[in-house]
Amino acid sequence: MNNEVTLLKGNEAIAYAAIRCGADAFFGYPITPQSEIIETLSLLKPWETTGMVVVQAESEVASINMVYGGAGAGKRVFTTSSSPGVALMQEGISFMAGSEIPGVIVNVQRGGPGLGTIQPSQSDYFQATRGGGNGDYNVIVLAPNSVQEMADFMDLAFTLAFRYRNPAMILSDGVIGQMMEKVVLPEQKPRRTEEQIRKECPWATIGRTKDRQPNILTSLELKPEIMEARNIHLQEKYATIREKEVRYETINCEDADYLIVAFGSAARISEKSMEIARGKGEKVGLFRPITLWPFPERQLAEIAKGKKGILVAEINAGQMVEDVRLAINGAVPVEHFGRLGGIVPDPQEIVEALETKMMRK
Amino acid sequence: MTENDIISPENLVYKKPELMNDTPMHYCPGCSHGVVHKLIAEIIEEMGMEEKTVGVSPVGCAVFAYRYLDIDWQEAAHGRAPALATAIKRLWPDRLVFTYQGDGDLACIGTAETIHALNRGEHIAIIFINNAIYGMTGGQMAPTTLIGQKTSTCPYGRDPELHGYPLNITEIASTLRGTCYVSRQSVDTVGSILKAKKAIRKAFEASMKGLGSSLVEIVSTCNSGWKLSPAEANEWMREKMFKEYVKGDLKDTTNLK
Numbered sequence: 313m314n315n316e317v318t319l320l321k322g323n324e325a326i327a328y329a330a331i332r333c334g335a336d337a338f339f340g341y342p343i344t345p346q347s348e349i350i351e352t353l354s355l356l357k358p359w360e361t362t363g364m365v366v367v368q369a370e371s372e373v374a375s376i377n378m379v380y381g382g383a384g385a386g387k388r389v390f391t392t393s394s395s396p397g398v399a400l401m402q403e404g405i406s407f408m409a410g411s412e413i414p415g416v417i418v419n420v421q422r423g424g425p426g427l428g429t430i431q432p433s434q435s436d437y438f439q440a441t442r443g444g445g446n447g448d449y450n451v452i453v454l455a456p457n458s459v460q461e462m463a464d465f466m467d468l469a470f471t472l473a474f475r476y477r478n479p480a481m482i483l484s485d486g487v488i489g490q491m492m493e494k495v496v497l498p499e500q501k502p503r504r505t506e507e508q509i510r511k512e513c514p515w516a517t518i519g520r521t522k523d524r525q526p527n528i529l530t531s532l533e534l535k536p537e538i539m540e541a542r543n544i545h546l547q548e549k550y551a552t553i554r555e556k557e558v559r560y561e562t563i564n565c566e567d568a569d570y571l572i573v574a575f576g577s578a579a580r581i582s583e584k585s586m587e588i589a590r591g592k593g594e595k596v597g598l599f600r601p602i603t604l605w606p607f608p609e610r611q612l613a614e615i616a617k618g619k620k621g622i623l624v625a626e627i628n629a630g631q632m633v634e635d636v637r638l639a640i641n642g643a644v645p646v647e648h649f650g651r652l653g654g655i656v657p658d659p660q661e662i663v664e665a666l667e668t669k670m671m672r673k
Numbered sequence: 674m675t676e677n678d679i680i681s682p683e684n685l686v687y688k689k690p691e692l693m694n695d696t697p698m699h700y701c702p703g704c705s706h707g708v709v710h711k712l713i714a715e716i717i718e719e720m721g722m723e724e725k726t727v728g729v730s731p732v733g734c735a736v737f738a739y740r741y742l743d744i745d746w747q748e749a750a751h752g753r754a755p756a757l758a759t760a761i762k763r764l765w766p767d768r769l770v771f772t773y774q775g776d777g778d779l780a781c782i783g784t785a786e787t788i789h790a791l792n793r794g795e796h797i798a799i800i801f802i803n804n805a806i807y808g809m810t811g812g813q814m815a816p817t818t819l820i821g822q823k824t825s826t827c828p829y830g831r832d833p834e835l836h837g838y839p840l841n842i843t844e845i846a847s848t849l850r851g852t853c854y855v856s857r858q859s860v861d862t863v864g865s866i867l868k869a870k871k872a873i874r875k876a877f878e879a880s881m882k883g884l885g886s887s888l889v890e891i892v893s894t895c896n897s898g899w900k901l902s903p904a905e906a907n908e909w910m911r912e913k914m915f916k917e918y919v920k921g922d923l924k925d926t927t928n929l930k
């Protein structure tokens with residue numbers, strides 16, 4: 313077991329972890345606050361060690377389509393960007409979902425709309441969890457709350473993407489990307505061999521051998537009956553993912569009167585808010601969705617039973633709160649607290665929101 | 674002479690390439706696409722690359738190219754084929770990777786992906802079908818539409834004041850340091866078909882030898898879009914298109930035959 317502790321930025325952890333989990337290629341375009349990822353990769357020169365390919369693409373449109381091409385050829389391929397760049401990738405992500413191509417996208421979010429700000433935000437929640445491009449589809453979304461989880465989720469994202477032949481996203485933000493923490497990097501795994509790829513990805517386009525039909529990766533179908541059947545197949549796949557891949561964390565939820573529901577950096581801040589509130593004698597717990605899609609709706613509804621109220625703390629104008637309300641379905645009062653424009657709330661503000669919005673103090 | 678004599682090997686003068694299946698093509702009679710498909714299939718077989726080729730099809734009339742050639746295919750979003758091909762080739766360097774794209778796909782919505790893949794010198798071959806119109810969507814103006822040519826979105830003829838000028842992207846490609854072979858051909862006569870085949874073969878070989886990127890433009894007919902009979906379309910192409918899009922090799926640093 314590797315248990316060597318290093319001090320890294322979240323962005324750097326992504327780069328190191330990707331190499332170590334046997335990624336075959338990175339394609340990306342620089343944008344703040346995540347340019348350290350491509351810079352770190354370029355400095356580490358993994359093409360000389362593991363053989364991993366690193367290409368600075370001409371745009372995020374090209375990056376995601378390179379992910380399409382490489383992952384469609386059975387390889388572990390990823391791209392990283394921040395909000396405006398991820399907006400540009402939506403066409404490619406939709407095509408990947410339609411053609412059932414597994415690839416990983418990391419979004420280190422910044423505030424919008426438009427060019428917005430280079431400061432952190434969580435305002436791409438809707439875009440990430442609702443599909444984001446055209447058509448009925450979903451992307452598996454993981455929300456890390458630490459540098460350690462940035463490193464750990466890289467391999468997990470690839471595993472989930474290939475298990476379901478679906479794009480998977482790590483939805484991080486400028487706080488997690490830029491902060492430095494202690495991290496234990498994953499063990500170095502070898503990249504998969506051609507033989508392994510042929511076995512694991514019989515659908516991959518790597519040259520048609522005589523023993524099989526041509527592999528064709530396309531999202532197009534003009535016959536509505538066939539296209540409907542394909543869509544139903546996708547929906548069934550999403551139902552399986554909903555059933556099997558929900559991930560979340562609970563802290564102090566059992567005896568709590570009030571719950572804070574928060575993800576990523578907001579959850580990290582809310583841990584402190586919870587401690588402050590507990591210090592004042594208020595029984596507050598934290599529920600942290602780790603998969604934003606699939607959202608832990610049944611689990612949250614179960615834990616929320618009998619609570620006096622739920623505060624959803626986000627760094628946006630109120631996005632995940634909609635999923636919380638759908639899950640709770642009116643059983644418990646749900647309020648939202650958020651800061652906008654790149655302002656990161658401090659723990660005290662969330663305590664005050666709990667007091668004024670929930671406890672009516 | 675019996676039927677058996679006719680099909681005996683020594684009497685065989687022409688055979689459809691094995692890679693081409695029997696799926697009826699959706700192309701209009703007289704369209705150039707089908708001929709170019711056949712050439713590609715022949716070349717892959719002649720190079721012995723049947724099991725090692727990945728094609729990338731465009732959005733445009735050739736979107737269904739994957740139905741006709743029994744190789745592995747990826748279908749790209751409109752204009753993005755060179756980005757897909759970049760990754761496939763970088764990750765599987767011993768495979769033959771080519772894109773097949775129309776003028777709208779390659780020279781309009783995908784201009785950036787095309788130029789940058791060529792300029793990076795990716796070891797891929799791009800087959801570019803220039804028919805001066807958007808065939809698939811019903812005959813709108815393309816970046817390569819000629820001045821004065823009528824289409825459904827320039828029904829009074831392309832006017833540079835209103836619509837800008839035809840884009841000679843193959844000339845641009847020939848100035849990029851990443852390209853090793855850039856050629857413009859057509860498939861309207863037996864002679865031109867043979868030349869086009871030679872050009873595509875050179876592009877494929879250059880990509881396998883890692884010499885750089887190649888682009889082969891095929892000046893093509895879209896008789897449906899042009900609203901001409903197949904024979905008239907060939908005439909119109911020779912008379913008008915060959916003036917703007919002059920045939921021949923624009924660049925060749927490959928030293929290949």
Ligand SMILES: Cc1ncc(C[n+]2csc(CCOP(=O)(O)OP(=O)(O)O)c2C)c(N)n1
Binds near residue numbers: 778
């Ligand atoms: C993003 C996007 N925009 C527009 C279209 C519609 N569209 C499909 S094919 C095409 C043009 C095709 O023309 P060309 O590339 O010249 O190929 P041809 O059909 O002439 O062979 C357009 C505009 C699309 N499919 N996707």
Ligand code: SF4
Binds near residue numbers: 699706895896
């Ligand atoms: S519309 Fe034009 S390009 Fe399309 S198949 Fe018909 S002739 Fe060919």
